[in-house]
Amino acid sequence: MTSAREGRTQHGADAAGTDHADVEPRGTLARGRQVEAADIHGRDASAWRPTPGAPGHDFGSTVHAWGGAGGVRGRYARRMGRHERLASLAQLDRDGLVVADLGCGTGRTVRKLLETTPAPATVHAVDHGSDLDDDLLHDSRVVSRVADLDAPLPFDDATIDRIVSMNVAENLLDPPGFLRECFRVLRPGGLAVIGHTDFDTALFTSDDDALTRLLVDRFVGVVPSWQSRADGFMGRKLLRLAADSPFELADVRSWADPHRRFDEGSLAWKIAMGMLAAAADDEELSARAGGWVESVRRLADQGRFLFAITDVVVVLRRP
Structure with a gap:
């Protein structure tokens, strides 16, 4: 002992179905599958670039927020x-x-x-x-x-x-x-x-169901180097x-x-940044994932977006 x-x-x-920016970890043992931005196959946060045509979206800083102490799996406990x-x-x-x-x-x-x-x-x-x-x-x-x-x-x-x-x-x-x-x-x-x-039940409205499934699968399958x-x-x-x-x-x-926000600070955004981080070792998939994020953002801006994930x-x- x-x-x-x-x-x-x-x-x-916390109100059911709401998003808050002031989220925090459930606990160090419960943080789950976080990927440190500085430890994604040797790439630090500066290696993350916005999708072409989407200037100003700093995926790197958001991935870092997803990965460090109090990463997305822990932060989800606030919801x-x-x-x-x-x-x-x-x-x-x-x-x-x-x-x-x-x-x-x-x-x-x-x-x-x-x-x-x-x-x-x-x-x-x-x-x-x-x-x-x-x-x-x-x-x-x-x-x-x-x-x-x-x-x-x-x-x-x-x-x-x-x-x-x-x-x-x-x-x-x-x-x-x-x-x-x-x-x-x-x-x-x-x-x-x-x-x-x-975490395999993460549900995103998107224009590409097959890519969404692939990114969720990568997210679910990642075990960071510091976690056994x-x-x-x-x-x-x-x-x-x-x-x-x-x-x-x-x-x-x-x-x-149900969650309908997809902006920085929302639960859906943090999960999406985890999916980006999990795809970081595949250059082609990373580029596709960046475009996927932008397409989901557009759906949210149009009021056509839904995110959910299941607790048991x-x-x-x-x-």
């Missing part, structure tokens, strides 16, 4: 009222519950857990990096823990009432082992809310993982809210 920092601190709404949904599915229906957010990032789900439950005894904010917002670090109800989620969880047996974990499973060496650890630390009757974006594993199909695999676990399946949900969540109960 790894726990570099632990201890109680001193003191004691679609996800945090409210996760907190609601955790069924925080009584005082004194002990809750753990595994892969907490800066703590957006932690905030919703605190708002949803009448009076939680403790919310453990767990991640393998220390990214929790300062105000949460100074909340007496929050315990920040740094831990390796591929290792045994830093809790004794049967000490947790609720677990929430979003976009963590694809990064784990042993997802079934992670679920067994969740089972171990939950009290009988406790719930684990395990969710993941299925990733799985863009993890969302659809959660139910199978749940069926093979010791848990009872209490519920399964999915959602894919399983709610598991320990008997």
Whole structure:
């Protein structure tokens, strides 16, 4: 078990279908398949050029924003009222519950857990990096823990009432082992809310369906040099993982809210920049991808654009 920092601190709404510019990572373990702009097969951000005929569009800087700390897979966690949904599915229906957010990032789900439950005894904010917002670090109800989620969880047996974990499973060496650890630390009757974006479901209105599919496939298949594993199909695999676990399946949900913006700062734009980055090692495909971005931008300007991507969540109960 790894726990570099632990201890109680001193003191004691996203609308569905909207886009916000002030997005942030879900957590270092949950950042997913990010491609650093300076590490795309040796090409830095300056190597990215606008499509001919589209001066002024700096794809390089946008790809950099997609790839670094808090890349698009993590930034997506800000969208679609996800945090409210996760907190609601955790069924925080009584005082004194002990809750753990595994892969907490800066703590957006932690905030919703605190708002949803009448009076939680403790919310453990767990991640393998220390990214929790300062105000949460100074909340007496929050315990920040740094831990390796591929290792045994830093809790004794049967000490947790609720677990929430979003976009963590694809990064784990042993997802079934992670679920067994969740089972171990939950009290009988406790719930684990395990969710993941299925990145292969990214849906773009475009004028070239075949090219869109090719770019999504490249995006889903990229594993950056600094990350040892990733799985863009993890969302659809959660139910199978749940069926093979010791848990009872209490519920399964999915959602894919519509987004109509395609400008810098929108979710669809960030995903598209990830697709550009994933195609960077293929000169011909990169050029086609740049033209694809411009065509999608035109559709959005005309009010003819739609983007969506699917989240899947399983709610598991320990008997």
